[in-house]
Amino acid sequence: MNTTPKATGQIIWDTMLALRESGQAISRQRLMEQTGLRYTLVDDHISRWIEEGRLRRVIDGVYELPEPTPEPRAVSVTDLHDGVTLIEVGDQELRLYAPETRALARQLGGYALQFAQLQTQHDMGALLAEATVRNRALADRVSDLERELRAVKQGQGATSAQLHLLDPVP
Known part of the structure; x- marks a missing residue:
């Protein structure tokens, strides 16, 4: 059994997936409440994921996960x-x-x-x-x-x- 703690990024990502699956809005405030992580940790990961295209900002503080697309072909x-x-x-x-x-x-x-x-x-x-x-x-x-x-x-x-x-x- 793996007892290693999850990385903070994985905790935040899993929480966002759970929120999406339950039809709830993904907000910075909700992520902080459900993960118990500090604002700076949550915001750091969110900012990076937006830059990478893994996350999309709907309005300030509210986000959505884009539908996954396959790897681009040549x-x-x-x-x-x-x-x-x-x-x-x-x-x-x-x-x-x-x-x-x-x-x-x-x-x-x-x-x-x-x-x-x-x-x-x-x-x-x-x-x-x-x-x-x-x-x-x-x-x-x-x-x-x-x-x-x-x-x-x-x-x-x-x-x-x-x-x-x-x-x-x-």
Whole structure:
């Protein structure tokens, strides 16, 4: 008999499976109550599983387990010399003539567009986060410089001609 204690990740995962099987919502609060684990442990595992795609956030603090899908098969598309396009998915192959290839491309175009939009959304989010961090750093720096300027103006014994040099250029 195995008497080794379960890892915290396995405890949380098993609890989520039990909640799903019983038709209950999977929430951070419920996981903490049922496992007795600290918020930081639960949240650490949840965050990692969301990044890995093993868990999906429905709304803040509420999650769902996506339905399992099989491992992706190898996909290959080859244009043959006779104008036929050979599409191989795993051990299956499909030979398409040009009109059929165009029809398939039209139908799959939505998936390509969706992927491009998701990638753009991800890239824009990363740029926004970077710009926000830089903006905050620059605002802090400007605030520090303004504070230093006020201190210099208030009591460093500078002449009015010297203080005039400190004023920003209009």
